[in-house]
Amino acid sequence: MTVLELTDVEVTYQRGDGTPVRAVAGVSLTVNPGEIVGLVGETGCGKSSLARAACGLTPVSGGTVSFEGRPVRALGARERPVEDLGLQLVMQNPYSSLNPRRRVEQQVADGMRRAAQGRAGQHPGPAPHTVHELLALVGLPSETARRYPYQLSGGQRQRVALARALAAQPSVIVLDEPLSALDVSVQAQVANLLRHLADELRVGMLLISHDLAIVHHIADRTAVMYLGRLVETAPTRELWSSPVHPYSRALIGAIPTTASVGRLPEALTGEVPDPASPPSGCRFHPRCAHRMDQCQLTEPPAFGHGSGWQVACWLADPAVSSALASSEEA
């Protein structure tokens, strides 16, 4: 059963001069219990807008977001409905997302109290019951409960932010760049923790990151976003070993790894275009090495490329690929 379902979601902002900018231009994505879905893409591709729309922090201008079968409404002046508590967000910067003037236990307990009012029993996995259990779950000693955020390191704070999200017994956590403020060895600890929580508590996660290596490591499925659209969604392992969309290939080819000493990563030519005036047809065509006439005219739909694998590129169109194959033979 899908817990979080985004259908044709659009997010539009107004620029200062009144020009509308479609930061997210029609994205469909699902998250299942216990599944980590990675969302990768360059700065400015709309990942964070999508994350905010997915938890109702930003209103959608088109499409729907549904959580456990109910539509998620954008946050307004009213208190958030208790049913939506199961949809939690962990932000990038644990230095600004925790309240500096309250102890860890107070901040974590808030979520528990509200969860007890409404959501008890709906949690898909075994529920932790006390602040100390929650802290233990994220690998923090119980003394942490009495501390203030300034007394903790970055990695510890991000664990507190996670514990606070888990306090509401969520079925989905949206994580917006949860590891980028942390040191390498600490990143590994938190990445392992996320995988463990997804497996043990059956929490679904939408993991947004520009650190492709981490997404590769812990996500079950990965969606690649470019200029407001998903260009490829695939099982992570398959995506990494044989990406189909030219943009996915460029993105993965640009990662330097310790396995390839002395080989410079491939650079993608050109700049990300202005989302206010995206290119015609396929949004990636001005930077694509494989562009055809068709690409400048018509935007490719998402073609199926195997189980759970979708590619929005004309190269993946069965008609085009068979035509290419026959022209190569001739």
Next chain:
Amino acid sequence: MTAILDVRHLGVTVGQHGKQDKPVTIVDDVSFTVSRGEVLGLAGESGSGKTMTALALMGILPPHTQTSGTAVFDGRDDLLALRGNALRKVQGRRVAMVFQDPASSLHPMLTVGKQLTEHMRHHLGLGKREARERALDLLDQVRIPNPRAALGSYPHQFSGGMRQRIQIAIALACDPELLIADEPTTALDVTIQAGILRLLDRLCADRGLAVLLITHDLGILSAIAGRVLVMYSGRVIESSATGELMTGSRHPYTRALLSSVPHPGAAHASLVPIAGTPPAPTARPPGCAFAPRCEFAEQACAAEVPALTLLAEGHACACPVDPFLAGDRR
């Protein structure tokens, strides 16, 4: 290749604020050379002393710090001893630095053109028009679209990636012989990062630029660095050619660091985080600073600071136990 920079026994200490206590050692006995056309990598976690090493070489350490040792630049000037005019002749002209965060190292109220030409006119004695021509050329080299318009723009009008590339253009403006780059691509997308690594590589090959590249990302060092020094708690614990370090490192810390980064061949295998945290410089244990976190630690490790010993040509390691002597024991 001739050494452009010869650093011997560099030490940096900080007098504790408001206390009469013994000063705290931040960088301890660091020695290395950088040759023309070479990229030397300096790896380590935050707090390992990488950045302080760079700041000491640039002569821009914060107040209340003292340096010891020598850093001879181009066989003549000791960068640590230069003051006043003599320092200004080298700093920014023959030795340039790129910082991690372009948002705080660019001046927010001066145009890019001003920041890009000011030091060129001062150091190289260029006229207004010549400096402008050179600035356009530099912006083109770092792939800033529409360089003419960029010269009249302010830093806030650019994205983070573009700001970082502008900062690199500023550093390269006076055609330096040595570039000290402190995490130059950490804030950037992999696609942009790939472009910058290629640019640095080209400058090394074409103009014999020497680069001291400071980063925690071992993937980047694999791609571009010829040799790598690994620092831990203010000391160099291993140094070797990049290929040998990635496949046959001998220090337990280097090994642990390598297994805490995601590896493309090993998706979904749990990352191995390093237990514990690095010691604070005020509470460094006697002997090897890594010993409390090291699974191979013996009594000898706590007795005295292990010396960096040459294991083979170009490969030095500071570990008295040397558990990986006969290849990989894990």
